[in-house]
Amino acid sequence: MPTPDLTLEGLVHDLRNVLETISDAADVISADPKHARLAGAIRRSVQRGTRMLTSFHESSLAQLDLDIILDMAIECSRDFMQAVKGPSIEFTRQIDSGVRLRGNPAAWERVFTNLFLNAGQAMEGDGAVSITARLSEPGLEVVVEDNGPGISPKILPRIFEPHFSTRAKRSGLGLHIVRTIVVEHGGEITASNRPSGQGAMFRISLPRV
Ligand SMILES: Nc1ncnc2c1ncn2[C@@H]1O[C@H](COP(=O)(O)OP(=O)(O)O)[C@@H](O)[C@H]1O
Ligand SMILES: [Mg+2]
Incomplete structure (x- = not known):
């Protein structure tokens, strides 16, 4: 069996953790109405990152x-x-x-x-x-x-x-x-x-x- 590409799989796995941490931080920031816009931008960035990671191997038609x-x-x-x-x-x-x-x-x-x-x-x-x-x-x-x-x-x-x-x-x-x-x-x-x-x-x- 071919060895899975640990470099890439490992990177994707660890990046998910990074995104989760950032997402939690956005939740904390959003408690302050002054930072609602920033929190929204952070959350949308996390969603984009997640979309990219999730679809990396997909070749959909x-x-x-x-x-x-x-x-x-x-x-x-x-x-x-x-x-x-x-x-x-x-x-x-x-x-x-x-x-x-x-x-x-x-x-x-x-x-x-x-x-x-x-x-x-x-x-x-x-x-x-x-x-x-x-x-x-x-x-x-x-x-x-x-x-x-x-x-x-x-x-x-x-x-x-x-x-x-x-x-x-x-x-x-x-x-x-x-x-x-x-x-x-x-x-x-x-x-x-x-x-x-x-x-x-x-x-x-x-x-x-
Ligand atoms: N819309 C644009 N107007 C003027 N220059 C551009 C534009 N898009 C790209 N370039 C030029 O092409 C180069 C390469 O772009 P890119 O591959 O995105 O690398 P980067 O953004 O990291 O410089 C840029 O450094 C810039 O000189
Ligand atoms: Mg560029």
């Missing part, structure tokens, strides 16, 4: 409502930006009716959360992110655009590489994770700058569900 995935990713980004006193982002979306994603909901939540956090981290002040999803003959195309400074053409070919980052003390793994998840779901992702106006643009193409 479930059909997912893109709007619901986006709601979760937007909420996560807002919690994060508030916690780090980052910019406030206005999100807009134009989603064709009947748009579904296939696969693992926690994985898709990570894709959009990473894209939104990168947009927020690139912005110099408050800004906007727009999400467009169009169904066509070859499949589904989801475009995420922001109005930040955009991406220098010099680094564009490298941004999906693991550990590539232009920011101090960052892991440079975000976009690598995004691309890995998209590819695992049979799709591809490209990055560019918006043809009209300033900002970065990420285009995800997926086969028809």
Whole structure:
């Protein structure tokens, strides 16, 4: 019998304990009405972490409502930006009716959360992110655009590489994770700058569900 991957299983097990401790702490904090918002953000973060751990090995063929995935990713980004006193982002979306994603909901939540956090981290002040999803003959195309400074053409070919980052003390793994998840779901992702106006643009193409 193959030895189970103790590194990963052990990590998942121990992270569950870490999340439980944080969740208990949130309960204590929530007793003070002054900290109700913070307690809510901590609890939602714990729930996100739990979703990621629970679904790590799942490869489901479930059909997912893109709007619901986006709601979760937007909420996560807002919690994060508030916690780090980052910019406030206005999100807009134009989603064709009947748009579904296939696969693992926690994985898709990570894709959009990473894209939104990168947009927020690139912005110099408050800004906007727009999400467009169009169904066509070859499949589904989801475009995420922001109005930040955009991406220098010099680094564009490298941004999906693991550990590539232009920011101090960052892991440079975000976009690598995004691309890995998209590819695992049979799709591809490209990055560019918006043809009209300033900002970065990420285009995800997926086969028809
Ligand atoms: N929306 C964006 N606007 C401008 N630059 C971006 C954007 N998204 C990613 N980048 C660039 O791509 C790099 C890699 O992103 P990522 O893989 O998420 O790593 P990290 O966020 O840890 O730096 C960032 O350091 C940044 O230079
Ligand atoms: Mg990132």
